[in-house]
Every structure is written in structure tokens, then in C-alpha cells.
Amino acid sequence: MPAGFSCAGRRSDESFARAQRVFPDGTSRVTIERDPTPLYIERGMGSYLADVDGRRFLDLNCNFTTLIHGHAFxxxxxxxxxxxxxxxxxxxxxxxxxxxxxxxxxxxxxxxxxxxxxxxxxxxxxxxxxxxxxxxxxxxxxxxxxxxxxxxxxxxxxxxxxxxxxxxxxxxxxxxxxxxxxxxxxxxxxxxxxxxxxxxxxxxxxxxxxxxxxxxxxxxxxxxxxxxxxxxxxxxxxxxxxxxxxxxxxxxxxxxxxxxxxxxxxxxxxxxxxxxxxxxxxxxxxxxxxxxxxxxxxxxxxxxxxxxxxxxxxxxxxxxxxxxxxxxLDHAAFAHLERLGDIVRDGIGRAISSRGAPLCVTGAASLFRIHPRAEIPNDYREVYPTPAGATLMKELTRFFAENGIILPCGAAASISTPMTGAEAGLIVDVFAGFLESRQDMLDTIAFRK
Known part of the structure; x- marks a missing residue:
């Protein structure tokens, strides 16, 4: 990725510059992701966010899995x-x-x-x-x-x-x-x-x-x-x-x-x-x-x-x-979330298998997480990333952002009830696109593993 890369737009950059004058590191939560600038959000609607630069993103963070009905329900x-x-x-x-x-x-x-x-x-x-x-x-x-x-x-x-x-x-x-x-x-x-x-x-x-x-x-x-x-x-x-x-x-x-x-x-x-x-x-x-x-x-x-x-x-x-x-959140809502979660996890799993990529996907119900390792982990020690694995996950998050999806880096991604099969399919397609575009990096990860 070229030096100076940022998924954030001009107004997010300006907001972050202001924030650094009043917050110790420019944010009020250590969990805020920045690359190197956070995305500043103007509004949320259903399963989507709009940032202050007017760009629209499918939200898989959902305020750290909180918004199970999406935004402005x-x-x-x-x-x-x-x-x-x-x-x-x-x-x-x-x-x-x-x-x-x-x-x-x-x-x-x-x-x-x-x-x-x-x-x-x-x-x-x-x-x-x-x-x-x-x-x-x-x-x-x-x-x-x-x-x-x-x-x-x-x-x-x-x-x-x-x-x-x-x-x-x-x-x-x-x-x-x-x-x-x-x-x-x-x-x-x-x-x-x-x-x-x-x-x-x-x-x-x-x-x-x-x-x-x-x-x-x-x-x-x-x-x-x-x-x-x-x-x-x-x-x-x-x-x-x-x-x-x-x-x-x-x-x-x-x-x-x-x-x-x-x-x-x-x-x-x-x-x-x-x-x-x-x-x-x-x-x-x-x-x-x-x-x-x-x-x-x-x-x-x-x-x-x-x-x-x-x-x-x-x-x-x-x-x-x-x-x-x-x-x-009735039984029908949970069945809907389970169905979409299965579509996403199964689709990601098939994409990994078809390319023999050194990745895996875990989760259940409306949650999923992608790992820079070929085998499903058993515990925290097996999840702990190598430097090469951490770099890969950062690249994955960037690629998703470039394609209009907010994917948490190294954490659980969540599905919300406003999502449909179209959004589930989009997630799988973007992931498959990442595998195709980053084959050289995937080979390096596999070698280092």
C-alpha cells in the first residue's frame, strides 16, 4: 500500500486534526480504528453508515456488535x-x-x-x-x-x-x-x-x-x-x-x-x-x-x-x-440472522478452500471472524497473530473499506437484521476479490507460517 494511504476522506482528516487538539491521541476510545485516520460518521441508516465525506459503507462493526437492528431502527x-x-x-x-x-x-x-x-x-x-x-x-x-x-x-x-x-x-x-x-x-x-x-x-x-x-x-x-x-x-x-x-x-x-x-x-x-x-x-x-x-x-x-x-x-x-x-428480536429475527451468518461463513469458507488460502473463518449465528491461519484456532494463543498475519488482516480491512464495507480488524464482525441476502453476497464477493488481488501476500503468509 502506498505511503500516506488513508481510507478516510478530507473531512475525516480535518476532524481528526481538530480532535488531536482536545483528546490525548485524537480519540475518546482506544478501540477506535484508524489507518491512520479514523472515519468520522455523519449518520447511520439500517445496515449502512455515511461518513462526513458522503461515502456509504455497509457496517459490520455495528458499534462493537451492539446494533443488532442496525442504525436508526x-x-x-x-x-x-x-x-x-x-x-x-x-x-x-x-x-x-x-x-x-x-x-x-x-x-x-x-x-x-x-x-x-x-x-x-x-x-x-x-x-x-x-x-x-x-x-x-x-x-x-x-x-x-x-x-x-x-x-x-x-x-x-x-x-x-x-x-x-x-x-x-x-x-x-x-x-x-x-x-x-x-x-x-x-x-x-x-x-x-x-x-x-x-x-x-x-x-x-x-x-x-x-x-x-x-x-x-x-x-x-x-x-x-x-x-x-x-x-x-x-x-x-x-x-x-x-x-x-x-x-x-x-x-x-x-x-x-x-x-x-x-x-x-x-x-x-x-x-x-x-x-x-x-x-x-x-x-x-x-x-x-x-x-x-x-x-x-x-x-x-x-x-x-x-x-x-x-x-x-x-x-x-x-x-x-x-x-x-x-x-x-423474536424467533423469526434470530432465524434470519442465523441464515445470513451461515451464508457469509460458508461463502468465505468456500472462497478460502478454492484458493487454498492460509485463512479460516469462525463464528456462529450473526457473528463471524476471519483469521490469518489455515486451521481453526482452539484458544487465544493460537489466535495471536504473527507480524505477517497482522499485516494481512490490516490489508483485508483496508480492502473491505475501499469496497464500501466496514470490517473490524482482528475482531468479531456482526450482521444486523436490516441486512439481506444481497449484503451477505456482497461480503463474500468482496472477500473473494481480496483473495484474488492479494495472492502474493497470501503466499508470503503461508511461507512464514
Missing amino acids: GPVVEALTHQLQRGSCFANPTESEIELAELLCSRIPHVDRVRFVNTGTEAVLFAIKAARVFTGRSKIAKLEGAYHGAYDWVEVSQAAAPDNWGEAIQPKSTAFYRGMPASVPEEVVVLRFNDVEGAHRLLSSNAHNLAAVVLDPMPSRGGLVAAKPDFMATVQEVTRNNGILVIADEVLNLRQSFQGASARYGLVPDVITMGKIIGGGLPIGAIGGREDVMKVFDASAGRPLLPQGGTFSANPLSMTAGLTAMRY
């Missing part, structure tokens, strides 16, 4: 307009929070009670606190490389690398940022995803101190591959036998089915964290779970065992948007 816009005319937030509760909680409790297995917060990070944070209160223990276990938000304990080993992740049979607990208290990694047991023997050994040997295992049934940063049934069974057996809670982080993966990811893959959690799609495009998080565990939040008799509040928790805008969006 009519029923949500109408419901929010009505609610805004009545007020945006109150110190008192509203009936809309009861209705959204009723929907979640009736739909998601093992959710007896719910508490609303503002983000997925908050949901995971309070779920872990609840587990500590309930068990009287302090340690947690988590998967190496898995993302669970910006809470110190779940950030441990989130960005582990070959030079610090330790032996395969005994992963090290690595600090996520400079200055992380040394005590934090000491309180986290790190498991390799789908390592049955390792999970049994590490959980059993630390059982007396473990409050919970935080488990994503299909961790996006871990490869977007499903947990193997024997891995899931082992985790459940050891936790059940030792009074350790299982926290299923479904902030991203609740979109896997009408009842969520745990139901799809046979996990029986004690607590589930939710977010993203349940907010209809507005900030939200939720902790749900067994009635006895959730009782730690009970303030009916005075100060609860675990106080939890928040100025904007359960605000009527998020509750209204979330309730409307979830009501439209």
Missing part, C-alpha cells in the same frame, strides 16, 4: 421520541425498567432477578463483587485473552503475549497496564480456553479461594470459537463441587440466540452479565442470575450486602430503547 426511534417528550431521567423508578426486566427474566434461562447498570464493564464488575459477597472468597478465574471490560481483575492476561504468557500448562497472570497493583494478578487464576485438563487442575487447586469463574461461551478476542462440551462440563463439575459461582459474560454473545449463548452451548451459569443488544443502541448493562445470589443487592431491610447504584442506571431512555429492540 424505526420502532426504537419512535419509542425514544415519545419518551424524550416525557423526560430523559429521574431519581425515581419507572415502569419501563420493570418491563425490560420481565422480558429478560422470562426469556433468558437461569435469570431469576435483574439489576441494571450502564455498561458491560459495570455488569461484570458487580457480578464479580456479588460472587465475592456470596461466597466469602476473593479470587476469580478467567480465560486467557478474553475481554470482559475495564475492571482490573478481568483485565489480567487480556493482552498476554508470547514473551510473558508463560507455559501452556500454567499460564501466567499478566498485568494489563503499567502500574496495575501487583496484588491484582495474584488474585486471578488464568485458564486456557478449551484446555480440559488444565481447567480441572487449576480450578481444583485454587478452589478454596475462588469466588467465581468468568466465562464467555464464545470469546471474541479468544478466536470466536465455541467452548468444547467437555471443557464446559469440566468447569461446571469443578465449580459445582466446590461452591464456585459461574459467571457467564454474555454482554456480546447474548445475540447468539433467542435465549442467549449459554442456552445455545449448554452452560448453566449462576450469574449472567448482559449489555449491548439489550439497550437498543443506548448505554446499558445488566446483571441477572439466581435469586439467592442476587439477594446480595437486596436493600429492603437496610444497607445491602452489596450496595449498587448509579445516576443513570435503569434510566428510562435505555429501558425504553432496550425493551423495544428486544421485543422485535
Whole structure:
């Protein structure tokens, strides 16, 4: 790619120059992709975005998998307009929070009670606190490389690398940022995803101190591959036998089915964290779970065992948007998403096979991820890219942008309900075009592998 290349247009370049005068690196989120300039967006409509330079893109990011109905979903816009005319937030509760909680409790297995917060990070944070209160223990276990938000304990080993992740049979607990208290990694047991023997050994040997295992049934940063049934069974057996809670982080993966990811893959959690799609495009998080565990939040008799509040928790805008969006996520909507996801994954897989390219595709339901490796990965270590692989993925993202599609780089891509077979076919065609145009680079990747 020529020096000075940018997928961004003139107005995005100008906006970024302004932003660099007020933000530390020109953005307010480390997750913003830039190459080297971010695309600044003017509006979204259905499954498409329009940037400030007037260019149209099919959106496979969907605000990090949040917008399952795409942008400016009519029923949500109408419901929010009505609610805004009545007020945006109150110190008192509203009936809309009861209705959204009723929907979640009736739909998601093992959710007896719910508490609303503002983000997925908050949901995971309070779920872990609840587990500590309930068990009287302090340690947690988590998967190496898995993302669970910006809470110190779940950030441990989130960005582990070959030079610090330790032996395969005994992963090290690595600090996520400079200055992380040394005590934090000491309180986290790190498991390799789908390592049955390792999970049994590490959980059993630390059982007396473990409050919970935080488990994503299909961790996006871990490869977007499903947990193997024997891995899931082992985790459940050891936790059940030792009074350790299982926290299923479904902030991203609740979109896997009408009842969520745990139901799809046979996990029986004690607590589930939710977010993203349940907010209809507005900030939200939720902790749900067994009635006895959730009782730690009970303030009916005075100060609860675990106080939890928040100025904007359960605000009527998020509750209204979330309730409307979830009501439209019926069985037919999930069948539509599954069908499109299968078309995209199968089409990409066929294109890879026909050219013998050193790539693979993973995912399920409305999610997919492309990897610069020939074999399906089992865990984060196998997903970790070589320099050549990282370069290839950057080129893939650029090629998609040049062809009018926003494809997340090295992360889960998501399909939304406004998409049709035409968009699914476009994704496959653009990917096939990339393979054809980058054969020399693919040969280099294969050689380096």
C-alpha cells in the first residue's frame, strides 16, 4: 500500500486534526480504528453508515456488535421520541425498567432477578463483587485473552503475549497496564480456553479461594470459537463441587440466540452479565442470575450486602430503547440472522478452500471472524497473530473499506437484521476479490507460517 494511504476522506482528516487538539491521541476510545485516520460518521441508516465525506459503507462493526437492528431502527426511534417528550431521567423508578426486566427474566434461562447498570464493564464488575459477597472468597478465574471490560481483575492476561504468557500448562497472570497493583494478578487464576485438563487442575487447586469463574461461551478476542462440551462440563463439575459461582459474560454473545449463548452451548451459569443488544443502541448493562445470589443487592431491610447504584442506571431512555429492540428480536429475527451468518461463513469458507488460502473463518449465528491461519484456532494463543498475519488482516480491512464495507480488524464482525441476502453476497464477493488481488501476500503468509 502506498505511503500516506488513508481510507478516510478530507473531512475525516480535518476532524481528526481538530480532535488531536482536545483528546490525548485524537480519540475518546482506544478501540477506535484508524489507518491512520479514523472515519468520522455523519449518520447511520439500517445496515449502512455515511461518513462526513458522503461515502456509504455497509457496517459490520455495528458499534462493537451492539446494533443488532442496525442504525436508526424505526420502532426504537419512535419509542425514544415519545419518551424524550416525557423526560430523559429521574431519581425515581419507572415502569419501563420493570418491563425490560420481565422480558429478560422470562426469556433468558437461569435469570431469576435483574439489576441494571450502564455498561458491560459495570455488569461484570458487580457480578464479580456479588460472587465475592456470596461466597466469602476473593479470587476469580478467567480465560486467557478474553475481554470482559475495564475492571482490573478481568483485565489480567487480556493482552498476554508470547514473551510473558508463560507455559501452556500454567499460564501466567499478566498485568494489563503499567502500574496495575501487583496484588491484582495474584488474585486471578488464568485458564486456557478449551484446555480440559488444565481447567480441572487449576480450578481444583485454587478452589478454596475462588469466588467465581468468568466465562464467555464464545470469546471474541479468544478466536470466536465455541467452548468444547467437555471443557464446559469440566468447569461446571469443578465449580459445582466446590461452591464456585459461574459467571457467564454474555454482554456480546447474548445475540447468539433467542435465549442467549449459554442456552445455545449448554452452560448453566449462576450469574449472567448482559449489555449491548439489550439497550437498543443506548448505554446499558445488566446483571441477572439466581435469586439467592442476587439477594446480595437486596436493600429492603437496610444497607445491602452489596450496595449498587448509579445516576443513570435503569434510566428510562435505555429501558425504553432496550425493551423495544428486544421485543422485535423474536424467533423469526434470530432465524434470519442465523441464515445470513451461515451464508457469509460458508461463502468465505468456500472462497478460502478454492484458493487454498492460509485463512479460516469462525463464528456462529450473526457473528463471524476471519483469521490469518489455515486451521481453526482452539484458544487465544493460537489466535495471536504473527507480524505477517497482522499485516494481512490490516490489508483485508483496508480492502473491505475501499469496497464500501466496514470490517473490524482482528475482531468479531456482526450482521444486523436490516441486512439481506444481497449484503451477505456482497461480503463474500468482496472477500473473494481480496483473495484474488492479494495472492502474493497470501503466499508470503503461508511461507512464514
